[in-house]
Amino acid sequence: MYEDIKDQIVEVCHKMWTKGWVAANDGNVSVKVDEDRYLATRTGISKYEITRDHIGLIDGSFNVIEKPTEDWRPSSEIKMHMKCYQERPDVGAVVHAHPPVATGFACAHKPLDDYCMIETVITVGSVPLTPYGTPSTYEVPQAIEPYLPYHDVMLLTNHGALTVGADLTTAYYRMETLELQAQISLVARLLGGVKDIDMNNINRLIGMRDQYGVTGKHPGYKKYTKK
Ligand code: 13P
Numbered sequence: 509m510y511e512d513i514k515d516q517i518v519e520v521c522h523k524m525w526t527k528g529w530v531a532a533n534d535g536n537v538s539v540k541v542d543e544d545r546y547l548a549t550r551t552g553i554s555k556y557e558i559t560r561d562h563i564g565l566i567d568g569s570f571n572v573i574e575k576p577t578e579d580w581r582p583s584s585e586i587k588m589h590m591k592c593y594q595e596r597p598d599v600g601a602v603v604h605a606h607p608p609v610a611t612g613f614a615c616a617h618k619p620l621d622d623y624c625m626i627e628t629v630i631t632v633g634s635v636p637l638t639p640y641g642t643p644s645t646y647e648v649p650q651a652i653e654p655y656l657p658y659h660d661v662m663l664l665t666n667h668g669a670l671t672v673g674a675d676l677t678t679a680y681y682r683m684e685t686l687e688l689q690a691q692i693s694l695v696a697r698l699l700g701g702v703k704d705i706d707m708n709n710i711n712r713l714i715g716m717r718d719q720y721g722v723t724g725k726h727p728g729y730k731k732y733t734k735k
Contacts, residue, residue, distance in 0.1 A: 509565070509574065510541050510547055510565070511560065513539050513541055513547055513676070514547060514560040514563045515560065516539070516676050516677075517537050517539060517547060517549065517563055517676065518558055518559060518560060518563070520537055520603065520676060520680045521535070521537060521549065521555035521556075521558045522555065522556065522558070523680070524555050524603075524605050524683075525554065525555040525556040526556075527607070527687075528607075528608065529605040529606060529607040529608070529683070529687065530555045530605050530606060531606070532554060533551075533552045533553055533554055533555075534555070534605065534606050534668075535549075535555050535603075535604055535605040535606065536548070536549045536551075536583035536584075536585050536586075536589070536604050537549050537601070537602070537603050537604070537676070538582075538583070538586070538589040538601065538602050539600065539601045539675075539676050540593055540599070540600045540601065541565070544567045544568050545565060545566075545567060545573065546565070546566050546567070546568070546589070546590075546593065547563050547564070547565055548563065548564060548565075548566055548582040548583055548586055548589065549562060549563055549582075549583050550562045550563070550564060550576075550580050550581060550582065550583065551581050551582065551583050551584045552584075560576070561576045561577065562576065562580075563576065564576055564580045564582060566582050566586070568590055568593065568594070570582070570586060570587075570590070583604075584643065584644035585604055585643065585644060585648065587644070587645075587646055587648065587649050588602075588604065588648045588649050588652065588670065589602040589604075590649070591648075591649030591652060591653060591656070592652075592656060592670075592672050595653065595656040595657065596656055596657070596672060596725075598674060598723070598724065599672045599673070599674070600673065600674045600675050600676070601672070601673050601674075601675055601676040601678070601679040601680075602670070602671070602672050602679060603670070603671045603672075603673075603676075603679045603680055603682075603683050604668060604669070604670050605668060605669060605683055606667075606668035606669070607668070607669055607683065607686065607687035607690070608687075609687055609690035609691045609694055610663060610668075610669045610686050610687050610689075610690040611663075611667070611668050611669065612690070612694070613637075613663055613690055613693075613694075614637060614663040614664055614665055614666060614667060614668060614669065615666055617637060617665060617666075618637065619634070619635060619636050619637040619663060620634070620635035620663065620686070620689055620690055620693055621634035621635060621636065621729065622693060622696075622702040622704060622729075623704050623705050623710055623729045624692070624693065624696055624702045624703060624704055624705065625689060625692055625693075626705065626713055627685065628685060628689045629705065629710055629713040629714065629729075630713050630714075630716055630717055630720055630722060631681075631682070631685055631717075631720070631722050631726075632660065632661050632682060632685050632686060632689065632726065633659065633660070633661070633725075633726030633727050633728070634659075634727055634728075634729055635659070635661045635662065635663055635686060635689070636655050636659055636662055636663065637662075637663045637665055638651045638652045638655050638662050638663065638664055638665060638670075639651040639665055640665040640666055640667075641664070641665075641667075643667065648664070651664070651665075652664070652670065656672075657725065658725050658727045659725060659726075659727065660672050660673065660679075660682055660724040660725055660726065661682050661683075661685075661686050669683060669686055669687075671683045671686065672724075673724065674723055674724065678723075678724075704729070710728065710729055711728075714726070714728055
């Protein structure tokens with residue numbers, strides 16, 4: 509069942525490995541396929557080696573509905589994924605990876621909340637740094653919970669990054685945008701500091717989100733937006 513969506517998940521995993529966002533068994537992906545039904549990558553598999561046979565079907569209470577192999581278990585971060593679906597009915601896919609420049613910001617405890625690049629203002633908005641949580645525990649969903657209503661893209665302190673979207677392509681593209689934004693922001697910081705777009709133009713860009721078909725939750729720049 510859901511073979512096409514399994515193929516999409518495999519393709520995203522291969523892209524993440526090719527881009528160097530995951531080492532060894534890092535990273536995980538899930539997709540909501542029906543009411544209370546989710547496809548998820550198995551725990552402990554390289555995103556280069558992954559095939560359809562490493563993707564299983566679970567429900568929101570972590571019951572395994574369909575497992576491709578006897579020893580199949582969902583990602584150890586499935587509690588984090590499920591929190592995204594619980595808090596955000598608009599979310600249809602969740603991607604977790606360790607893209608190195610964005611994760612560098614997470615390790616330096618620096619959010620990516622500057623608005624120096626127009627595409628990022630339109631598609632991603634400000635990216636917060638969520639508090640530390642031990643992987644695989646309920647600390648992680650607790651840490652992201654306050655940010656989920658406002659953000660589609662988050663840095664996980666000393667860990668990596670998390671993106672959500674209405675579908676898998678959108679969630680994956682948000683991870684691409686995050687990593688490029690992190691690289692650009694790092695270069696701007698090396699060159700003497702980020703220079704933000706002025707407030708008037710930030711508002712114009714935010715107003716263009718509909719025009720570009722951008723959906724989801726994107727708060728304005730933290731300096732200008734009250735939550
Ligand atoms: P899983 O192999 O259990 O999905 O864990 C990988 C990971 O990145 C943990 O944060």
